Amino acid sequence: MAASALPACELLACDWGTTNLRVWALDAAGAVTAQRDFPLGVSQLAAGEAARRFHEEVRPALGAERTPAILCGMVGSNLGWAIAPYVDCPASRADLAARLLAVEDPGGPVRIVPGVRSDGFNGRGDVMRGEETQLFGWLASHPRYAQGRRLVCHPGTHAKWMLVEDGRLVGFVTAMTGELFAVLGRHSVLRSEAPSDDMAAFDDGVEAAGDGDALAARLFTARARIVGQGAPPQSASSYLSGLLIGADVAATPRLLRAQAEEVILLGDSRLCGLYARALSARGAKTTTFDGEAAAIAGLVALHGMEMAQ
Amino acid sequence: MAASALPACELLACDWGTTNLRVWALDAAGAVTAQRDFPLGVSQLAAGEAARRFHEEVRPALGAERTPAILCGMVGSNLGWAIAPYVDCPASRADLAARLLAVEDPGGPVRIVPGVRSDGFNGRGDVMRGEETQLFGWLASHPRYAQGRRLVCHPGTHAKWMLVEDGRLVGFVTAMTGELFAVLGRHSVLRSEAPSDDMAAFDDGVEAAGDGDALAARLFTARARIVGQGAPPQSASSYLSGLLIGADVAATPRLLRAQAEEVILLGDSRLCGLYARALSARGAKTTTFDGEAAAIAGLVALHGMEMAQ
Numbered sequence: 276m277a278a279s280a281l282p283a284c285e286l287l288a289c290d291w292g293t294t295n296l297r298v299w300a301l302d303a304a305g306a307v308t309a310q311r312d313f314p315l316g317v318s319q320l321a322a323g324e325a326a327r328r329f330h331e332e333v334r335p336a337l338g339a340e341r342t343p344a345i346l347c348g349m350v351g352s353n354l355g356w357a358i359a360p361y362v363d364c365p366a367s368r369a370d371l372a373a374r375l376l377a378v379e380d381p382g383g384p385v386r387i388v389p390g391v392r393s394d395g396f397n398g399r400g401d402v403m404r405g406e407e408t409q410l411f412g413w414l415a416s417h418p419r420y421a422q423g424r425r426l427v428c429h430p431g432t433h434a435k436w437m438l439v440e441d442g443r444l445v446g447f448v449t450a451m452t453g454e455l456f457a458v459l460g461r462h463s464v465l466r467s468e469a470p471s472d473d474m475a476a477f478d479d480g481v482e483a484a485g486d487g488d489a490l491a492a493r494l495f496t497a498r499a500r501i502v503g504q505g506a507p508p509q510s511a512s513s514y515l516s517g518l519l520i521g522a523d524v525a526a527t528p529r530l531l532r533a534q535a536e537e538v539i540l541l542g543d544s545r546l547c548g549l550y551a552r553a554l555s556a557r558g559a560k561t562t563t564f565d566g567e568a569a570a571i572a573g574l575v576a577l578h579g580m581e582m583a584q
Numbered sequence: 585m586a587a588s589a590l591p592a593c594e595l596l597a598c599d600w601g602t603t604n605l606r607v608w609a610l611d612a613a614g615a616v617t618a619q620r621d622f623p624l625g626v627s628q629l630a631a632g633e634a635a636r637r638f639h640e641e642v643r644p645a646l647g648a649e650r651t652p653a654i655l656c657g658m659v660g661s662n663l664g665w666a667i668a669p670y671v672d673c674p675a676s677r678a679d680l681a682a683r684l685l686a687v688e689d690p691g692g693p694v695r696i697v698p699g700v701r702s703d704g705f706n707g708r709g710d711v712m713r714g715e716e717t718q719l720f721g722w723l724a725s726h727p728r729y730a731q732g733r734r735l736v737c738h739p740g741t742h743a744k745w746m747l748v749e750d751g752r753l754v755g756f757v758t759a760m761t762g763e764l765f766a767v768l769g770r771h772s773v774l775r776s777e778a779p780s781d782d783m784a785a786f787d788d789g790v791e792a793a794g795d796g797d798a799l800a801a802r803l804f805t806a807r808a809r810i811v812g813q814g815a816p817p818q819s820a821s822s823y824l825s826g827l828l829i830g831a832d833v834a835a836t837p838r839l840l841r842a843q844a845e846e847v848i849l850l851g852d853s854r855l856c857g858l859y860a861r862a863l864s865a866r867g868a869k870t871t872t873f874d875g876e877a878a879a880i881a882g883l884v885a886l887h888g889m890e891m892a893q
Contacts, residue, residue, distance in 0.1 A: 392812065397792060399805040400812040433773075433804065449808070450800035451773070458771045463763055464742075483706060488797040489835035491759035491828065495742065496708040499758070503701065503709040519800065526798035 282308045287339050288574035291325075291350035292405060293318045297570075300337050305575050311336055317354040325356035326380065334382050344380070345578045347388035347570070348405035351376065361392035361402060365445040368411040372577050388577055393446045396530035401449050405570075406435045412573025413541055413564050414442055426528060426535035429566065430546040432457070434523060438533050448530045452523045453546075460512055465497050470512030474552075480517025481553045487526025493518060520553045535559070542566035591617045596642075596651050597883035600634075600659035601714060602627045609646050614884050620645055626663040634665035635689065643691050653689070654887045656697035656879070657714035660685065670701035670711060674754045677720040681886050697886055702755045705839035710758050714879075715744045721882025722850055722873050723751055735837060735844035738875065739855040741766070743832060747842050757839050761832040762855075769821055774806045779821030783861075789826025790862045796835025802827060829862045844868070851875035 351359030660668030699713035
């Protein structure tokens with residue numbers, strides 16, 4: 276689609292992460308008129324490159340040379356466009372909106388959403404950039420969850436478990452569950468050829484996760500069940516996934532002192548489905564919300580625009 | 585040293601693992617007269633190659649063309665010379681000696697020590713090949729430990745926690761602690777350049793391991809302490825080591841229902857030193873024994889030779 280064919284837009288809403296930049300063009304009512312991905316993740320950019328590429332490539336590709344833009348994610352880190360200092364927990368949407376970082380762009384106003392910092396579970400601290408925008412977008416779209424205490428999980432490479440009280444993010448913990456799955460499945464004795472989507476093996480892994488302790492020993496059962504028990508090698512990946520997700524859902528909420536009967540899952544639908552399955556095996560209730568819709572809603576809410584219903 | 589200069593030997597004692605073959609030549613009194621390493625780990629050998637390389641390279645290099653040999657380790661697996669079937673727990677030294685596998689070699693008699701299989705902690709089973717020889721060698725050299733209940737840890741890529749009762753191996757669990765350290769330190773967001781030997785960071789990691797639950801979340805503190813708290817990046821490796829070893833010593837013994845006041849450490853002295861440090865931080869007493877001496881003693885004992893004192 277040529278840029279000239281694009282409808283006029285009022286806001287560029289951008290989720291600019293480590294590996295990818297996703298841009299939504301929104302009209303005056305907050306409805307999405309176009310969406311584009313760019314291979315401009317901040318890990319691939321040299322210092323100073325983010326600003327230039329945004330102006331020279333992103334804006335023209337969306338016919339949005341003069342449109343205001345709002346960006347969330349790692350673009351606000353030392354690897355990105357400029358450092359948007361962390362907001363400390365407890366943090367509300369208003370706290371974030373008050374701390375948007377304005378950066379220079381010849382095309383039009385550009386603002387970066389700050390990340391959030393918490394004490395973590397042990398005083399060593401924890402940080403996020405991007406998930407906070409999805410969290411406040413989800414709350415803005417579903418105001419009934421803005422009262423009371425909520426445990427929200429955003430699964431992924433670095434899964435975030437977030438505790439929300441009366442609409443404020445009061446604490447969170449990161450679990451590198453997705454990254455463990457990736458590096459063990461690629462580089463360890465647990466790597467597997469031709470992985471299959473084997474839900475029985477996934478459930479078996481969830482069970483083997485037990486209470487989420489002694490992970491290094493529980494992981495070795497992924498090897499022993501194939502070498503010693505003749506389980507099919509292509510089931511190893513699903514078993515590993517079940518074991519890691521099972522250990523995450525069993526143990527991480529304890530670090531937040533947040534054992535909850537209901538867990539809100541926010542993010543990618545396939546991954547949320549696996550977390551829902553593992554949580555359900557432990558008797559927890561889950562409700563899942565789409566992460567992309569939440570990201571758009573969060574960027575719109577922080578920009579101060581009324582959202583299309 | 586030319587082979588012709590080697591003293592005559594009565595036994596070739598071989599620890600033949602996945603990555604390396606270590607051979608000790610022993611005299612009639614069981615004393616070591618020569619030691620050689622060969623880059624012939626079974627992971628580097630094609631089918632049928634172990635027998636040929638042993639005869640054509642190993643024997644001549646040690647001037648031991650006609651000497652009896654005893655081998656332990658992965659050489660007894662499907663990747664090695666021949667499969668020496670597992671002995672099930674509970675297993676004694678006599679059980680292993682009765683199940684040595686004799687294989688064909690034109691030079692002289694060659695026997696392979698069987699591995700051991702246990703139920704593991706959850707009925708999924710667990711296996712070892714090689715550590716059993718060190719265990720029984722240590723017991724043969726230190727008979728006062730052959731009474732009562734002993735918890736023995738052999739740290740390494742795949743750490744083995746072994747429960748011994750009256751000289752018999754009654755159960756064990758494998759924790760892939762060393763492999764997690766290697767793959768995370770090399771391939772994850774926790775990789776670090778120019779790691780330093782930082783004992784304060786190691787101790788900090790042991791403390792962060794807590795009770796050994798929620799490892800995926802605890803691991804992320806290795807990142808947060810650098811990004812959020814300004815800890816030196818070259819300390820990340822020692823912190824990661826402390827965290828993984830701390831989690832191992834805190835949680836794995838529980839899977840064996842073997843919380844013990846004293847832990848016997850058997851293996852590489854540097855690694856045993858780190859485990860001793862982590863166990864001591866948790867109030868456990870440790871005694872360390874050299875793994876190489878135990879391997880020689882085990883091979884000698886299983887061969888039926890009297891050991892040099």
